[in-house]
Amino acid sequence: MNDQLINLYNATGFNRVVDFVKTLAGGNSEMPLGHVLLISRVLFAVVMTGFIGYFFDRMKQSLLSMENKAKTNNRQGR
Secondary structure, eight states, rough: OHHHHHHHHHHHHHHHHHHHHHHHTTOOOOOOOOHHHHHHHHHHHHHHHHHHHHHHHHHOOOOOOOHHHHHHHHHHHH
């Protein structure tokens, strides 16, 4: 690899993912605490983003359904 690709590889943190996969495949169960914390933070962020997105999607659906019901009730009353 040339220097730019090596620097990109190290800067993105992709090397930690590769080391983690190598650790899993090699059977070495010891893993540095920094790697464990990084992986747990990323997983937590992904899960929380999913929950927040689901919450706002449900809120949007419920507001739209309430708005549609209000419009149909006004038209029926005329």
